[in-house]
Amino acid sequence: MAMGLALSLTWFDTEDGARLAYRLRPGAGPVVAFAHPHTGDMGSFDALLDLWDGPALVWDRRSYGASGRGAGGPAQADDLCALLDHLRLDRLHLIGIAAGGAVAAALVIHHPDRVAGLGLACSFIGQPHDFWCAATGEARPEGDAAARELSPAFRETDQGKRWAEKAAHLRLSGAGEPPQPCPVDLAQLAACTSVHLATGQNDLLFTPVMLAHAAHLLPMASAQVLPNVAHAPHVEDPAGFARWVQNVVSRG
Numbered sequence: 001m002a003m004g005l006a007l008s009l010t011w012f013d014t015e016d017g018a019r020l021a022y023r024l025r026p027g028a029g030p031v032v033a034f035a036h037p038h039t040g041d042m043g044s045f046d047a048l049l050d051l052w053d054g055p056a057l058v059w060d061r062r063s064y065g066a067s068g069r070g071a072g073g074p075a076q077a078d079d080l081c082a083l084l085d086h087l088r089l090d091r092l093h094l095i096g097i098a099a100g101g102a103v104a105a106a107l108v109i110h111h112p113d114r115v116a117g118l119g120l121a122c123s124f125i126g127q128p129h130d131f132w133c134a135a136t137g138e139a140r141p142e143g144d145a146a147a148r149e150l151s152p153a154f155r156e157t158d159q160g161k162r163w164a165e166k167a168a169h170l171r172l173s174g175a176g177e178p179p180q181p182c183p184v185d186l187a188q189l190a191a192c193t194s195v196h197l198a199t200g201q202n203d204l205l206f207t208p209v210m211l212a213h214a215a216h217l218l219p220m221a222s223a224q225v226l227p228n229v230a231h232a233p234h235v236e237d238p239a240g241f242a243r244w245v246q247n248v249v250s251r252g
């Protein structure tokens, strides 16, 4: 069952000169594209993609991992749209984690015909964190990235330590800087079908209470709390996360 990504690293040049790194595993059935969070790059899906053996696309978002910055032109969702055009992927399933969720949601709003099913995990959905704190009365957690984003037990594991090293490396390399625009209008998203929300039971950043508020704002969406994980469910529990992704794909 474990296949990893069959194809090696490939590159796509945007119009403004950002060289984007991606991996595509083709095959029968719908492609699922995974948009990574601010604390990771496409490599953060390695364990998940050892379990998920269907067609898949991952890429380093502009300025993350191996991808360049270009002249700072288009919004992030435009990068994804250009990549999909280049790959001739007319329609796919799209999963966005944390900040990757804003990219995924923005693509769906502007190109609803291209996305068969949208899954947003641990995502502020393009709103500032203060928006969710004000709506729920919850506060921003303290501490470093690992303290804010990982379950306490997972932090102590080798994978947890590797996650923290990668997050620190990305921060030092200026990944995500300057911030790239990715506006998401929740009212527009509410008009989209096939939206699925999730967050980790232990997520201190996008808490289960915030998830309930998001489900209130997006009443057409399904909402699920993923057990025993925090803000990086794809890394903490790849098998459980793969089951949620399968659910998104099955429900379309």
Ligand SMILES: O=C(O)CCC(=O)CC(=O)O
Pocket: 036, 037, 038, 039, 040, 097, 098, 099, 100, 101, 102, 122, 123, 124, 125, 126, 205
């Ligand atoms: O922008 C979001 O939805 C969440 C931002 C965040 O949690 C940082 C990350 O992507 O890891």
